[in-house]
Structure formats: structure tokens, C-alpha cells
Amino acid sequence: xxxxxxxxxxxxxxxxxxxxxxxxxxxxxxxxxxxxxxxxxxxxxxxxxxxxxxxxxxxxxxxxxxxxxxxxxxxxxxxxxxxxxxxxxxxxxxxxxxxxxxxxxxxxxxxxxxxxxxxxxxxxxxxxxxxxxxxxxxxxxxxxxxxxxxxxxxxxxxxxxxxxxxxxxxxxxxxxxxxxxxxxxxxxxxxxxxxxxxxxxxxxxxxxxxxxxxxxxxxxxxxx
Amino acid sequence: xxxxxxxxxxxxxxxxxxxxxxxxxxxxxxxxxxxxxxxxxxxxxxxxxxxxxxxxxxxxxxxxxxxxxxxxxxxxxxxxxxxxxxxxxxxxxxxxxxxxxxxxxxxxxxxxxxxxxxxxxxxxxxxxxxxxxxxxxxxxxxxxxxxxxxxxxxxxxxxxxxxxxxxxxxxxxxxxxxxxxxxxxxxxxxxxxxxxxxxxxxxxxxxxxxxxxxxxxxxxxxxxxxxxxxxxxxxxxxxxxxxxxxxxxxxxxxxxxxxxxxxxxxxxxxxxxxxxxxxxxxxxxxxxxxxxxxxxxxxxxxxxxxxxxxxxxxxxxxxxxxxxxxxxxxxxxxxxxxxxxxxxxxxxxxxxxxxxxxxxxxxxxxxxxxxxxxxxxxxxxxxxxxxxxxxxxxxxxxxxxxxxxxxxxxxxxxxxxxxxxxxxxxxxxx
Numbered sequence: 016x017x018x019x020x021x022x023x024x025x026x027x028x029x030x031x032x033x034x035x036x037x038x039x040x041x042x043x044x045x046x047x048x049x050x051x052x053x054x055x056x057x058x059x060x061x062x063x064x065x066x067x068x069x070x071x072x073x074x075x076x077x078x079x080x081x082x083x084x085x086x087x088x089x090x091x092x093x094x095x096x097x098x099x100x101x102x103x104x105x106x107x108x109x110x111x112x113x114x115x116x117x118x119x120x121x122x123x124x125x126x127x128x129x130x131x132x133x134x135x136x137x138x139x140x141x142x143x144x145x146x147x148x149x150x151x152x153x154x155x156x157x158x159x160x161x162x163x164x165x166x167x168x169x170x171x172x173x174x175x176x177x178x179x180x181x182x183x184x185x186x187x188x189x190x191x192x193x194x195x196x197x198x199x200x201x202x203x204x205x206x207x208x209x210x211x212x213x214x215x216x217x218x219x220x221x222x223x224x225x226x227x228x229x230x231x232x233x234x235x236x237x238x239x
Numbered sequence: 240x241x242x243x244x245x246x247x248x249x250x251x252x253x254x255x256x257x258x259x260x261x262x263x264x265x266x267x268x269x270x271x272x273x274x275x276x277x278x279x280x281x282x283x284x285x286x287x288x289x290x291x292x293x294x295x296x297x298x299x300x301x302x303x304x305x306x307x308x309x310x311x312x313x314x315x316x317x318x319x320x321x322x323x324x325x326x327x328x329x330x331x332x333x334x335x336x337x338x339x340x341x342x343x344x345x346x347x348x349x350x351x352x353x354x355x356x357x358x359x360x361x362x363x364x365x366x367x368x369x370x371x372x373x374x375x376x377x378x379x380x381x382x383x384x385x386x387x388x389x390x391x392x393x394x395x396x397x398x399x400x401x402x403x404x405x406x407x408x409x410x411x412x413x414x415x416x417x418x419x420x421x422x423x424x425x426x427x428x429x430x431x432x433x434x435x436x437x438x439x440x441x442x443x444x445x446x447x448x449x450x451x452x453x454x455x456x457x458x459x460x461x462x463x464x465x466x467x468x469x470x471x472x473x474x475x476x477x478x479x480x481x482x483x484x485x486x487x488x489x490x491x492x493x494x495x496x497x498x499x500x501x502x503x504x505x506x507x508x509x510x511x512x513x514x515x516x517x518x519x520x521x522x523x524x525x526x527x528x529x530x531x532x533x534x535x536x537x538x539x540x541x542x543x544x545x546x547x548x549x550x551x552x553x554x555x556x557x558x559x560x561x562x563x564x565x566x567x568x569x570x571x572x573x574x575x576x577x578x579x580x581x582x583x584x585x586x587x588x589x590x591x592x593x594x595x596x597x598x599x600x601x602x603x604x605x606x607x608x609x610x611x612x613x614x615x616x617x618x619x620x621x622x623x624x625x626x627x628x629x630x631x632x633x634x635x636x637x638x639x640x641x642x643x644x645x646x647x648x649x650x651x652x653x654x655x656x657x658x659x660x661x662x663x664x665x666x667x668x669x
Contacts, residue, residue: 035258035260039260040260041375042260042263042343042375042378042379042382045260045263045264045379045382046375046378046379046381046382047382049378054381054385055381055384055385055388056407057381057384057385057388057393057405057406057407057408058377058380058381058382058384058385058407058408060408060409060410061369061377061378061380061381061408061410065374090407091407091429092321092447093428093429093447095428095429095430096427096428096429096447097429098429099409099410099411099412099426099429100409100410102412103371103410103412124429133431134429134430134431137412137414137431137432137589138371138411138412138413138414138432139412139413139414140371140372140411140412140413141412155579156333156532156579156580156583157333157334157491157528157532157565157576157579157580157583158333158334158490158491158565160575160576160579161490161491161492161565161567161571161576162491162492193372194331194333194415194583194586194587195331195332195333195334195335195415195532195583196372197330197331197335197336197338197339197370197372197373198336198339199333199334199335199336199488199490199491199496199563199565200244200336200488200489200490200496200497200498201336201496202490202496206372209374209375210374210375211375
């Protein structure tokens with residue numbers, strides 16, 4: 016991540032008094048590459064990052080993901096408690112939780128399919144329909160809003176040429192409004208996939224979008 | 240190596256590792272005396288630890304300010320069932336950003352606090368309920384926890400003491416209401432995160448039907464320091480009724496927003512003008528929300544002389560909550576910001592109780608109508624009437640939280656509402 020072409024002014028401030036590089040601040044080096052099977056069971060539900068290359072047809076709970084699913088089951092006294100981590104795992108592989116994926120979770124955990132859908136629809140982070148490679152969530156709650164979050168949201172919509180909640184034609188971006196992301200001291204905060212971008216202003220939006228396009232798995236936009 | 244925002248008036252106890260990436264590493268943490276409090280706690284025994292925390296006067300940092308030691312003492316002394324410790328890291332209150340900083344800069348400090356608390360309440364299993372959006376933060380915490388397991392500081396037979404405590408990270412799904420303790424327990428159990436009716440209280444019937452205690456990240460991060468140095472030491476900072484230091488999250492229209500660790504009882508105006516470098520661009524102060532979006536708004540006059548402790552903020556007419564100070568300057572459109580806050584509550588209402596489910600939605604619509612110049616003066620009465628019906632009538636306090644900024648802003652900034660209403664009426668007449 017250290018070759019990111021722009022600094023994260025949110026973290027370091029614009030004053031230059033803070034000399035850590037971005038990778039260090041984000042802990043990338045400390046965390047390292049995580050195994051798909053999830054490492055120690057205590058953190059099995061947290062690995063790895065939310066990835067841009069999503070395959071809606073990928074098999075669920077197989078190979079390393081089966082191992083991780085087993086670890087998750089071992090963490091709780093009831094099977095039901097594994098429903099959220101299991102949905103998270105399905106989303107990690109496929110990018111969203113389809114009705115079919117929810118049914119599979121229900122089957123594995125001996126729950127009614129309707130129950131699992133009830134849980135999945137309660138939580139906003141489970142995408143009930145496919146999203147773009149980059150899910151852009153712009154916080155527009157009070158602290159960011161005071162510092163111009165509405166303009167940042169509009170800039171993202173303009174530069175990705177999408178409507179709120181819709182996916183751009185090249186399949187790269189879905190822009191949505193988010194509730195407070197708990198980074199209120201670094202407004203505006205934007206979460207793109209698993210990463211927080213802090214102190215985003217409308218003028219930094221084109222740069223962020225170019226950077227994301229360059230890192231898109233299919234390389235779209237890498238040449239220009 | 241300075242954290243981006245520091246002030247010489249800070250007392251850096253919890254935030255001592257902010258900006259220091261070495262502190263994440265277990266070798267450094269142990270070298271600097273980390274996990275010594277856990278060892279000491281094992282020697283003291285659960286009841287002595289609870290008594291020490293009681294003596295420190297530490298109050299829950301999640302918003303309610305309930306004394307932590309007292310909460311722990313509600314747990315059964317002779318366990319007949321499994322006990323659970325739940326660490327609430329579902330930080331989502333608008334304006335709050337302290338737990339994320341603690342977790343990513345001092346993960347071992349939090350883990351040590353979790354282990355000590357679990358020991359004190361005789362739990363063999365602890366869950367850290369991390370907010371789902373915190374991917375990076377959770378990864379850092381998970382790596383630290385893995386290191387703690389490898390080094391024998393967590394899991395079976397910790398450091399040869401014969402004590403077993405497992406710690407598991409549970410990742411949330413993006414619901415504000417899961418920060419409410421009973422909502423959190425439901426969510427952990429794999430249900431929708433809807434709060435439960437109390438009583439029974441979590442200490443009797445909690446997660447998985449077993450006795451449980453829920454503590455905030457910042458509360459637990461304070462515990463190792465109290466165990467190491469004693470309750471009397473902790474009382475050296477802060478006030479008689481609100482001892483210790485607290486992380487203040489300052490956001491909005493100030494020159495240097497950020498996290499500042501200050502003793503409780505610190506003057507609010509000093510925080511804004513001195514520590515945070517004043518209101519941005521030399522503008523005048525208009526209003527302050529002192530404890531996150533769920534508490535009443537204070538006007539600039541009310542901020543004068545207000546001290547930041549649980550009692551001081553209450554005396555000024557608001558609540559300290561989780562000490563998330565949102566500063567608004569004279570350019571702020573109060574009606575718009577109140578609408579934005581209520582819209583948040585409408586989005587996050589779990590839908591169990593009618594006053595909240597319907598009320599938050601209706602309020603958003605009415606406020607939007609006023610904002611767009613289509614409101615009437617009667618709308619203000621309707622809002623106040625709805626606020627009355629939404630306060631104290633629901634299972635949890637989300638509905639009360641939505642009503643608080645509406646009521647306080649209508650009382651304190653009525654002119655702004657009226658100006659919008661009258662402008663609308665003029666346009667309508669023309």
C-alpha cells in the first residue's frame with residue numbers, strides 16, 4: 016500500500032509534523048498477508064480483507080473457507096451464533112449475499128431460511144444485491160456533514176457517473192451514503208471496500224477514483 | 240513521534256501509545272511492562288480486583304457512566320453457569336471515534352483489560368464485538384490477539400496460572416443499535432440486534448442466557464492502569480464524582496479536531512479554544528453537542544463555564560455521553576443538522592417499538608419539509624408533541640436520543656425554525 020500515489024492527509028494532518036508512512040499507520044506490515052483459512056480461531060471471522068475481485072458464482076464454504084467456517088462454529092456455544100460470521104464469509108467470496116447463499120447458510124446451521132433472511136436484511140453491511148468492485152460509502156452524518164460531506168458525495172456521483180446506490184456501467188463503482196463511520200475527527204470519511212479514506216474533499220475525489228481504477232482486478236483504466 | 244494532534248494539557252494514560260506503531264507488537268508491549276497488570280490481577284483474585292476498580296470510581300465510558308466495579312459486583316460469586324464478558328467495540332455514535340484509535344494503536348492494552356475483566360467476573364470466554372466497518376482495525380486487533388495466544392497470555396492455562404480465558408472477536412454487521420448492550424447480546428447470538436426488555440439484567444440473564452457483563456473498549460483499556468497503580472492513583476485526576484481521564488473526541492468546526500485525553504472536569508471552552516485551536520477561520524461559536532448526537536444541544540452561552548464531567552455537563556443542560564464534542568460555528572444550519580441526526584435514527588431504528596419506528600421517520604419528513612420551506616408553525620408543535628410521546632415509551636433509549644436534539648434545538652434555536660417557516664409562507668403566498 017505504500018506506493019499509493021496520494022498521501023492520507025487525514026491521518027498525518029497537513030502540517031507535516033507526523034512522519035509515519037501510511038502503511039505503518041494502517042498497520043499493513045504488522046498485519047501482513049492473512050491466510051484464507053483464518054489463522055487462529057479467535058479471529059477467524061475477521062480474515063481477510065474485503066476484496067475487489069468478487070465472483071458471484073464462486074463455491075461457498077469450500078477449501079480454506081470450509082476450514083474457516085469450522086473454526087467459526089467452534090467459537091460459540093450455539094450454532095445460531097455463527098449466522099453473522101457465515102453470512103460475512105459468503106459475502107467475502109461472492110461480493111453479496113444472494114437468496115441462494117442465505118439458504119445455504121440456513122441449511123448448514125439448521126435454521127429456517129426465512130430466519131436467516133430476517134437476520135441478513137436487518138444488517139446494512141450484507142449486500143442483498145451485487146455491488147461494484149469498489150463499494151464507496153460516503154459518511155454524511157453530522158460531523159462530516161458540517162465539513163462538507165454532501166459535496167464529497169456529489170463529487171463521487173459525478174466522477175463515477177452513477178446515481179446513488181446504482182453501479183457504474185464498467186462495473187467498478189457503487190456509491191452509497193453511509194451513517195457515521197467513527198472517524199469524525201478526519202472529515203469527510205469515505206469507506207471504499209475495507210479501507211477508510213480520511214479528510215476527503217471534493218477536489219481529492221478524481222485522484223482517488225483514478226487510483227482505484229488502476230488497481231481494479233481487470234486492469235480497466237490502468238492504461239489511461 | 241507525535242500523534243497528529245497533541246496538547247500539553249493532555250494527561251496521556253490511555254492514549255500513551257497513539258502514533259507509536261511499535262506498541263502493537265507484543266514484544267514491545269511486554270517489554271514496557273504490558274501484561275504485568277494481568278499477572279497482578281491473578282495474584283489479587285477476582286474480588287480484590289473488583290474492589291480496586293470500585294475504589295477507583297471508574298465509570299463506564301460507553302455513555303451511561305455507570306460505575307464499572309459496581310457493575311462487575313452484580314455477577315454471581317459462585318458460578319453455576321458459564322459467564323461471559325462482552326467488550327463493546329461497536330462504536331457508532333455520531334461524533335465518537337475513540338475506540339477505533341484505542342484498538343488500532345493499543346490493541347494489547349484492550350486485550351489485557353478484557354482478560355482482567357473476564358477474570359474479575361469469573362468468565363472463561365470473552366467476546367470483543369467489533370464494528371463491521373472496522374476492517375483494518377479488526378485485523379490489527381486479531382493479529383495482536385493471535386500474538387497474545389502464541390505468547391501464552393490468552394487461552395488455556397495463562398502463563399501457568401491454571402486460569403483459562405478465551406477471547407474471540409465477533410464482527411458486527413453495521414447496525415448502530417448493536418451498541419446497546421442487550422441488542423449487542425442478541426446480535427452475538429445470531430439474531431437481529433433488537434434490544435431486550437430489562438429486567439432481567441445482563442448480570443442475571445445475558446448472552447446465551449448466561450450471566451454477562453458488557454463494557455466499553457475505553458472502560459476496559461483503563462482497567463490495567465487501575466490494577467497496576469491502584470484506585471487511589473486513578474483518583475488523582477478528574478473530579479470527586481467523575482474520577483480519571485477520558486478521551487474527548489472533538490469534531491466539526493474546530494481548527495484541530497481529534498482525540499484528546501484530558502482529566503474529567505476540564506472546562507469545555509478551554510477544550511475548544513486552547514486544546515483544539517479555536518473555532519475554524521475565526522468564526523464565532525454557535526452551538527456544541529457535548530456527548531455525541533444523542534444528547535441535547537448547548538448554545539454558545541451555555542458552554543461558558545461548563546465543565547466536562549458527568550455532573551458538570553448535566554448542570555449545563557445536557558449529558559456527557561461518550562464525550563464526543565461536536566462543535567458548530569455561526570455558519571451552521573441547525574435545522575439541516577438536526578434533520579440529518581434524526582434521519583440517522585430513522586435509519587438505525589430496529590423497528591420493535593412503534594413510537595420509535597414511526598416517530599423517527601415522521602420527524603425526518605417534517606424536518607425536511609421545514610428545511611425546504613414548506614413547513615408551518617404548527618409543525619413545531621407537532622414535533623414537540625411527538626418528542627414527548629417518543630421519550631420513555633420504548634424498550635431502549637434510541638427513540639429518546641432522536642427526540643433530544645429536536646426538543647433542545649426547537650427551544651434554543653426557535654428563530655431559525657421560524658425563519659424557515661415564514662420564508663416558506665411568503666413564497667407560498669406569492
